[in-house]
Amino acid sequence: MSYLQLAHLNRDIKLENGLNIKEYREWRRGYQKRTIYSCKRCGSGEESLYWSACHFCGQECPYCEACLTMGRVRFCSLLLSGGTADNGRLMVEDARQSFGHLENYIKPWGLSEAQTRASLEGLQFITGERGKDRHGLLAKEPRKFLIWAVTGAGKTEMIFPFVHITVANGGRVLIATPRKDVVLELQPRISRAFSDYSVVTLYGGSEQRWEQGQITIATTHQLMRFNEAFDLVIIDEIDAFPYHNNPMLAYAAAKVCKRSGVNILLSATPPKGVRQAAERGHLPHVRVPVRFHKNPLPVPELIAAPSLNKSINTRALPNSLFAKLVASVERGAQLFVFVPNIRLVEPTVDLLRVKLQGGNMLCIEGTSSKDPDRTERVHRFRNRDIRVLVTTTILERGVTVPKSDVFILDADSKLFDEAALVQMAGRAGRSKDDPAGMVYFAAKEITRSQKEAIRQIEKMNRIARKRGYFERGK
Template sequence: CGSEARSRTACAACGSAACAYCEACLAMGRSRACSLLLHGAAGSAVRGTAGGSPTAALGRWGLSAAQSAAAGAALRFLAEPPAGGSAGPARFLIWAVTGAGKTEMIFPLLQSILDAGGRVLVAAPRRDVVLELAPRLSKAFPAETVVTLYGGSPDRWKRGSITLATTHQLLRFKRAFDLVVIDEIDAFPYHNDPMLDYAAKGACKIGGKYIYLSATPPTPLQREAAAGRLPHAKVPARFHGHPLPVPQKLKILTVNRCLQEKKLPPLLVRSLSASLSRGAQVFLFVSRIKHIAPILELLRKAIANMPIEGTSSIDSERTSKVMAFRNREIRLLVTTTILERGVTVPKSDVFIMDADSELFDEAALIQMAGRAGRSKDDPAGRVVFAAPQWTRSQSSAVRQIKAMNRIARKGGYLRSVQELSNSRGFPE
């Protein structure tokens, strides 16, 4: 796993009173100095097949113009010969706004490597994401064997041309894949974990390629991309061609003050009621789990006859509540950053209380805001930063959202005013 830290204990297997073992990867099983560790050798990495004609490779996937441009750039990257003397796998960043359709964009990249006889790995941060992606990959590549790996997976000893795994499972591989795709590189547990970064790079063959996917790349990667040291492509628009909703300011008291006064600010109640009245599903994010129950109580008093619930990472009923929220059985859901990713609910508005909290950095604010406007039936959505003060993180989040909208408009990826008017049913 790359860790150099060792612990020593008495070992019944070898009889030593100080047999070394690794604590960093203990969750994957104890690795002792006296135990056998096997790894096999893989062949040379293959190059993508579609570098000279990416248009032909993209045709079957039905991508938008913005998706096609990014996927085409990535295909050309895959077709390039490996750089001599490289310290690690060649890297490429796909920086795609929330709701841009990252999964669909990687299909032509996987096809390019598979057509050349290579093996591909797609790593995601959480088991639920892996389980969601598995049927989509199987449907997209019916002729390929898709192996799905996570803690307790029945596919543990299977081998396939496509491997889909949680990031910790990458420790099981050594130079096994021609292409490694890391989804949500800024998300827990991959972000800021040197062991998982080491595992991801180690899973890639010498001369192989390594692709990052993210809506909110970590600052070091953004700097590398800006300086030209990291080849990348931006996908600044969603598939429906509407701009990203720009967060609005709502100056209100902190959550703690609301709880002390035992009431919600009238301005917030009116704004929430307006969203509910227009038929929106409302995410209300708070910074701490302990705030969910008391805020829920105040909401139920302020907004009567409305199904309102709360959920968090410690809620055993979270899955069923999210499903009920999707089905409109719940109309307002109070939650934390546990739902900032991986949850798409049609016709959603987003409110973030204590948006000035130090727990909400730029990336978290962008991800939470990204729950709104994802559906083609309600592409505008509303995003509200509710807080007593305006912070650098809030400013940076708004700046990045506006910047992506400008890039999308300049690239011709946004629909014209006439098209938008017609899509809303307005007369010409």
């Protein structure tokens, strides 16, 4: 307690109670007084608070259930929050004086023309002056910058210059991603690229949870552990579960960055609100409309087909869909076959085995979030041991197979929104050896989501062609 008191007197930490309380009078109910509680740690509202007898204060006292795994926080409990010294402005000034040309941070990474342009704009934003409010005071929140890059554009390589300029000038960097497997995949790449700096990985069960590094790679849930601790916060896949539509994680992400710092948002399919803010000029951003191999994105082809349930019940595939499946198999491609929900995976696998295998040894398997062998099956698919993989949207991100075609069955399902369709389509054409992979939307009806997904892909291709990013003749 003595150390806490000293830190508090030195203004290194804040001491406050665990829940926020707001009182107001509601005019619709005759100005009746009302009290609203919210959690100061995770930002959750009254719907996540549970009232119970408290042996600390001796009365009914609420606590937050949303962040209970981090320890119980009550209204009467003590919440400690601290942050590192905010030297963000000094870091920017040092960068300008010592290094001069931002291109020095880009050259080592071998970026393409489109990647270089995006990284350069991002560097200019990071080293730019902080915004000011209408009173001429420095803004109270970190500045935000969006990188809107197509699937397969190489977003990880584009953020290397941002990390480089920050750590080289004494700053701390956080790279947040939705899934543990992506954290583990990024760790060796970041460690190799920045071998002179300490790298810490944080996820559920991580052994480094008490360590501090100049570069921290973490799942989005781990953001609740920090308060104004980083000069640069990079949030990958802002449209993905569990970050998307999660107020608790959005609250955590807003407070991990220093007020003088910068939030970099990465996405191939930004949420509607973010996309509109960018298009209306309210959110600084840059688009990367082309993949590293400089070929157009495959545009999905629509196939009229009955519902998947009907095909399963009749044990028949429409000729239009069957012909495309056979053509993909014969050209030597591996097939992603996406279905709307888990219960359709195994019946679809059985149907495709009957229709496609015939006398050959074509390996057809299925997987989903409930598959205990999912990691092994994905590994076998990557190694071409499995030629056709039936799956759900669990594999719409993060899996790259060099020569692959994508079939989305029941593409008119309400479970497939525009972002999901774009992400699934993005599994095809990612390799420079097979840039023109095929994508098919098989459905009974053409939905708005299908039209918007195709429109978004075509728009990115038009932007890339206009900027001269494609190889000649593309």
